Amino acid sequence: MGEILGRQTTALGEQISYDAASQCSRCGYCLQACPTYVATGRESFSGRGRNQIVRMLMEGRISRPREAEDALSTCLLCGACTLACYARIPTADLVLEGRRAIQGHPSFPAVFLTRLLAHRPRIFRRLLKWAYALKRTGLPRLLGPLLDFAGLQALAEAERAAPRPPRFFLREKLEAAPPMARPPWFYFAACGPDYLYPEVGLSTFALLERGLGRGRFLQNGCCGLFSYNYGRLEDARALAERHIESLEKAGNGAHPSGEPAPLAADCSSCAAFLKSYPRLFPPNSPWRGRAERFSSRVRDIVELLPDLELPTAQTPAPAKATYHESCRARNGEGLAPPSPFLKRISGDAFQELPESEVCCGGAGLFAFRHPELSDQILRRKIGKIAESGAKIVLTSSTSCLLQLARGLAKYYPQARAVHISVYASERIHGPPTGS
Numbered sequence: 138m139g140e141i142l143g144r145q146t147t148a149l150g151e152q153i154s155y156d157a158a159s160q161c162s163r164c165g166y167c168l169q170a171c172p173t174y175v176a177t178g179r180e181s182f183s184g185r186g187r188n189q190i191v192r193m194l195m196e197g198r199i200s201r202p203r204e205a206e207d208a209l210s211t212c213l214l215c216g217a218c219t220l221a222c223y224a225r226i227p228t229a230d231l232v233l234e235g236r237r238a239i240q241g242h243p244s245f246p247a248v249f250l251t252r253l254l255a256h257r258p259r260i261f262r263r264l265l266k267w268a269y270a271l272k273r274t275g276l277p278r279l280l281g282p283l284l285d286f287a288g289l290q291a292l293a294e295a296e297r298a299a300p301r302p303p304r305f306f307l308r309e310k311l312e313a314a315p316p317m318a319r320p321p322w323f324y325f326a327a328c329g330p331d332y333l334y335p336e337v338g339l340s341t342f343a344l345l346e347r348g349l350g351r352g353r354f355l356q357n358g359c360c361g362l363f364s365y366n367y368g369r370l371e372d373a374r375a376l377a378e379r380h381i382e383s384l385e386k387a388g389n390g391a392h393p394s395g396e397p398a399p400l401a402a403d404c405s406s407c408a409a410f411l412k413s414y415p416r417l418f419p420p421n422s423p424w425r426g427r428a429e430r431f432s433s434r435v436r437d438i439v440e441l442l443p444d445l446e447l448p449t450a451q452t453p454a455p456a457k458a459t460y461h462e463s464c465r466a467r468n469g470e471g472l473a474p475p476s477p478f479l480k481r482i483s484g485d486a487f488q489e490l491p492e493s494e495v496c497c498g499g500a501g502l503f504a505f506r507h508p509e510l511s512d513q514i515l516r517r518k519i520g521k522i523a524e525s526g527a528k529i530v531l532t533s534s535t536s537c538l539l540q541l542a543r544g545l546a547k548y549y550p551q552a553r554a555v556h557i558s559v560y561a562s563e564r565i566h567g568p569p570t571g572s
């Protein structure tokens with residue numbers, strides 16, 4: 138059995154995982170909130186079903202491990218069931234406990250990638266640069282079949298769906314700026330903006346600078362979510378400790394409110410995970426209090442933007458825009474969609490998206506590991522976007538950006554997916570600098 142976390146946060150406070158799973162009364166309030174249940178109608182693909190399976194796993198009563206594995210691997214970890222549940226049962230975290238228990242040892246590619254990200258980020262970046270250079274040559278058309286041949290279909294699919302590789306990593310631009318001694322904000326570069334969408338980070342920087350003055354890049358590594366989701370708790374903890382120490386060393390900065398300067402993150406998956414650092418450490422660990430102080434400073438760009446004093450947009454919005462909520466922002470961080478802010482910068486061109494809170498089916502590598510189920514969920518999402526007539530779909534996490542871009546290209550090519558920072562920056566002061 139792999140290492141498990143052992144404790145979960147519930148409506149009744151922190152509990153051991155078995156007690157958290159046992160709180161499920163099987164009322165079924167969560168059923169209709171679960172995208173995989175709605176798509177399949179299968180009990181084992183619902184929050185209620187998955188809770189029972191995790192509990193039975195812990196009791197050693199699983200007679201059909203294959204079925205349990207199917208049920209747990211098809212969970213999007215979206216957290217919608219928890220929001221619908223009166224007891225706030227953390228099903229997604231329990232599912233991860235179940236996966237760790239079943240897997241024992243995660244697959245080689247997951248271990249390799251998580252270890253590189255956690256302990257050898259420079260080598261990871263060098264490998265990624267080579268992969269990007271290779272992709273530009275057009276040779277990856279050969280890479281896909283090779284990965285298929287090696288049994289790494291998920292990676293092969295991910296490679297095919299990846300956007301055009303950027304010419305530079307975000308950190309290369311940010312590290313070039315002289316660091317501020319006492320900045321009013323710090324910036325945490327999530328892997329998505331850093332390695333895939335540097336224009337997102339540049340836009341976030343431009344907006345925060347406009348609203349609060351010059352800030353500072355924390356020079357961070359991966360937040361640890363990848364390690365956490367793929368069963369490497371020790372790597373997730375090592376990354377968390379490193380980031381906690383970095384922010385402590387960087388100090389409180391000089392935010393105009395007098396409060397410690399916030400740590401801004403512009404991928405909601407990453408921001409939500411940074412906010413959850415305390416639960417990686419047992420209550421009696423000296424790291425627990427430090428993690429709590431760190432997390433209290435983390436701000437998702439979705440919550441920071443509305444509070445910034447930004448000039449009004451000078452030109453009418455180019456097209457009708459709508460907003461898809463990242464599950465991590467809504468269900469993980471409890472954030473409402475920033476509709477008033479979007480109306481302020483877009484006027485009548487912004488309109489709410491029906492079912493904006495429903496998962497798009499991206500969820501990291503889920504779309505590549507379960508392409509049919511993911512596509513079923515995605516088609517419903519794209520259908521709602523098409524009904525709205527929007528041509529710009531805004532969102533706040535890398536996984537949603539990738540999944541929406543794929544879905545729009547396939548089913549509704551009239552529209553494009555755009556990160557909220559990029560859109561806001563373009564509305565307020567034109568295209569991001571340096572892109």
Ligand code: SF4
Nearest residue numbers: 171212213215216218
């Ligand atoms: S986390 Fe999402 S996909 Fe998983 S059981 Fe809950 S609602 Fe369903």
Ligand code: SF4
Nearest residue numbers: 161162164165167222
């Ligand atoms: S997880 Fe919560 S909402 Fe779902 S069946 Fe159990 S108690 Fe009811």
